[in-house]
Amino acid sequence: MKKPQGFTVHDIARLAGVSAMTVSRTLNHPEKVSPAVLARVREVVARTGFVPNGMARGLRSSKARLVAAVLPTLVGPVFQETVRALNEALDEQGYQLMIGQSGYDASREDALLDAIIRRRPDGIVLTGIMHSPEGRRQLLASGIPVVETWDLTPTPIDMLVGFSHERIGQSVCHFLYSRGYRHPALISADDDRARRRIEGFQGMSRTLGLDAAPTHLVPAPTTLGSGRAGLAAVLAAHPHTDAVFCSSDMLALGVLIEAQARGLAVPRQLGVVGLGDLDLAASLQPALTTVRIDGTRIGRTAAQYIVERAEGRSVSEPIVDIGFEIIERASA
Amino acid sequence: MKKPQGFTVHDIARLAGVSAMTVSRTLNHPEKVSPAVLARVREVVARTGFVPNGMARGLRSSKARLVAAVLPTLVGPVFQETVRALNEALDEQGYQLMIGQSGYDASREDALLDAIIRRRPDGIVLTGIMHSPEGRRQLLASGIPVVETWDLTPTPIDMLVGFSHERIGQSVCHFLYSRGYRHPALISADDDRARRRIEGFQGMSRTLGLDAAPTHLVPAPTTLGSGRAGLAAVLAAHPHTDAVFCSSDMLALGVLIEAQARGLAVPRQLGVVGLGDLDLAASLQPALTTVRIDGTRIGRTAAQYIVERAEGRSVSEPIVDIGFEIIERASA
């Protein structure tokens, strides 16, 4: 298998009648090259379609201009905003984003981490915090800047941009109570962060003198269908449920549809709160009350932290809680 | 800035009392190393947390074990299945997937292509076909295997796994006609592929002796909100519209919600057809009739083609039309 078009800096140098070093400078520090030479080299580059080999550059300069992000699920609305913002911010600074999917499975996660570390990215963005001790060790040992996101922990690996899931649970419970609901239930994904929201919710529910909220767990990723089925299940077991906190807007949409199919009036007979504030939330009928997390800010901040580090500067406030907000619309 | 933990094969070799080559072999061809040495080297690797430098490996062996995918929008439900399948299939073969977002903008696309080609991936998967002549040239010149997807063209750059958008338009128009609808309208994203579906639809509509279908264009990405607004606009201009073909399921969901808000019975007074067969389609009330594209097959096939090429084999049938299917449910 022959490489069809294997141009190197040397080829370009020869064709332009200069040294390889000058080609390299033309590409990376054009201000240090005389205009005449610059034009000549550029002409050859354009004519040949030469694209320098980034692996060689990275190897020599130990700057890959690459940032890796680890997502539990590759695509799906939840981290959409974060990833978009991350990608945009990095792109502006000349960095490429590489995305890896961890699944919700821990053993695959270590393999993924290995694949990532091999490429020596300038930074790694994790959605969620890293629990596997082996993963932590690898990350720490690699010396690569790491930003954990979408969660809080007293023991971050390195940097952190997140918020408290427990506090979300508390706030939503309190919000529902303040709206007059006394028999709330939970329909929730079965993952670690969702579980902490549930704990927060139940804690507050105890504080307010309510019964423990019935909880219906659904497998991740959450879908509209599991929202419908979830409401059906909850209502079957606890007929006087008067409100539901869903762990995603999709789930909430399912609940809304199922409620409608059953002739249950929202928000009068059933309050519904989602999580995520997807763009569909505002367009629903009734518009969905939901918890908004500023994913854009998470992504942008993570990008900024990593670029700072990659350029050798230090980050002054490497651990931030960006909080969240309950967007009150019409469904609760 | 010192590299905190810069182990190399040489360090590991010294610690294990062997040569660097033996460390390399332990990592890549363990069967060619004696059990005793293997164990010793592995112990050192585990103890130090050594992860080999993939850039160096890639440079030397010109195999990056990397595949790049270009998506118009980074995340979003449309290519979800394709990307997931692509990632899974590549992962099984030991390849990493890198994702780049082109936006719907052509100038950024060339820059992205450049960033991708620099890394010398073993393959590039494009969603949609490459129109920019400059992009084609770059791709061709790079000699990297390319798979274009989600579309058909008589002049692919290299390999192709797609289907005909025009034919989708024709089929949906015919389907609606056969269901008795005589005044269909289109609510569609304003992009190239969507436009070809519209042309197909209008062509068939002429053939069937229908008036040209009113068309309402919405900006990409499509949202539930623009579906609602779209139906309102269509109805305002063309009150006796009796069916709508939406260019995504999200749009269709918006149409369903708007129809409900207006007391329009679906499918009796208004037929609704979506595109994508998202998992929510089946769970809606009424369940959504939609066009299903086998994204999993696209992703898997693309992965297979690229791996074949990367391993030096040739692909026997490098251009496939995987077709599509209208899933008849309750909304039309």
Add this chain to the structure above:
DNA sequence: CTGAAAGCGCTAACAA
């Protein structure tokens, strides 16, 4: 402003 030498970390090819 330009060039020559050296080497980043790894592995293909050959030798022992």
Add this chain to the structure above:
DNA sequence: TTGTTAGCGCTTTCAG
């Protein structure tokens, strides 16, 4: 089975 040599393509460093 193991080791030695060389060099992938680039850029850092140092001279001119």
